[in-house]
Amino acid sequence: MSSLSPLSELVSTTGRLCWVQIGAHIDARYGGVTASVPRLSAATNSSGAFQCPIVGFCDPDEALADASVSVTRFPRGWLHWMTHTESMSRLRTLVAAADGLHIHGIWREHCAIPATLASTLGKPYIVSAHGMLEGWALRSKGLKKAIYSLLIERRNLRGAACLRALTHTELGDYRRFGLRNPVAVIPNGVDTSSVSTKRQFLEKHPELVGRRIVLFLSRLTYKKGLDLLCRAWKDICLHFDDAHMVIAGPDYGARPTIERLVDDLGIRHRITLSGMLAGDIKWSALAAAEVFVLPSRSEGFSVATLEAMAAATPVIITRQCNFPEVADAGCGWVIEPDVKQLQCALRECLEANATERARMGLNGRALAMRRYSWPAIGRQMGEVYNWLSGGPKPPSVELF
DSSP states (O other): OOOSSSHHHHHSOOEEEEEEEEOOOSSGOOTTTHHHHHHHHHHHHHTTEOOOEEEEEEEEEEOSSSSOOOOEOOOSHHHHHHOHHHHHHHHHHHHHSSSSEEEEEESSSSHHHHHHHHHTTOOOOOETTTTTTSSHOOOOOOOHHHIIIIIHHHHHHHTOSEEEESHHHHHHHHHTTTOOOOOEEEOOOOTTTTTSSSSEEEEGGGGGOOOOOOEEEEOOGGGGTHHHHHHHHHHHHHHHHHEEEEEEEEEEEHHHHHHHHHHHOOOOEEEEEEEEEHHHHHHEEEEEEEEEEESSOOOOOHHHHHHHHHTTOOEEGGGGGGGGGHHHHHHHEEEOOOOOHHHHHHHHHSSSSSHHEEEEEHHHHHHHHHHHHHHHHHHHHHHHHHHHHTTTOTTTOOOO
16 A cells, blocks of 8 residues: 555645546546546546645555556455554544545545545545436446435435536535535546557457447346347347447446346447456547447436547447537437337438438537547546635535
8 A cells, every 4th residue: 555655745745726526437447437437536636726635545556657646555345444543543634635626436435434534624525426426327236325325325415515427417416405505516537538449459350350240338237238239239239240249338237137138138249348458459449430329217427428529439329428419510319228219229220321321420520629638627526626625616616
């Protein structure tokens, strides 16, 4: 575990406001928040007015890919925190040194313990739920969450100086949960400079040369709707002999079930499960795909969808992905998580000519560059940190 010196030096020598980013993991294999938080930290740092180091409640072998961001690791798990006073003392020192905390994700000790310390020490904190208060998410393990909420989580959330919502839909989730805190509506961003070619991905998978690739790129979990996609694919692959689906992403327990389903449907030869893709190979896969598909049943704000748009790849997503502008901007399809609707959207995409798909892809890239570049997101987040440190209220903040 790293020492306290990186954060102590930042606070004492830079003169910048120090807002510490706190999350459950830091390694990219965990997807979601681990992809967006380092970029948010780096983008906010780049303004010159803030320093946003990361504190990860994580396993010892986890590594942060972005070397430009300072990170301090703590062990995860309630048992550790109930039995190790040294960790609590170290964390208390960090919280005391910071100007504020930005906590990413809920339902875990990485939210409850820092929030309690911040309240005790009189430090403001922000909580980003990252879709974890969406209706489907609340129903998953609903009894456990109801008990935990009654005992711990509602107090944590109500004590926040501000909540951060990725979308206006998530703002509504906060209000339906009974929260009256100010809410800053600030989405995740995307690296619009990460443009690649399909060569690297096809060199790794030469059997896909000449195939029309349909790409799923996300964590392999039930809520991502992979079972729906596989059932839809059984019909689609019968009508498009040159089409092939690639399922890419780290396994969160769903892969054995998906593999059995693929075998039962008799479509194993039309699907490649590539495992997790990161860095250049991920962008190359997006460049190789004719369409990106994410049929989620529940989603906070999909970084993968943003990346597909930045790569100029048309997208098929569900309404639950919270990107209604995809349809408005003409860069893809927004559907319900339903097999028939998936089949219809896939068929329309594969039947469209190359010029039409290219136009949709360019529309998506223009949208990503216009609204979701990391420098713009970092500026918005910095305005919120400045407000909570005594500055003016920014336009992204909505009061109850």
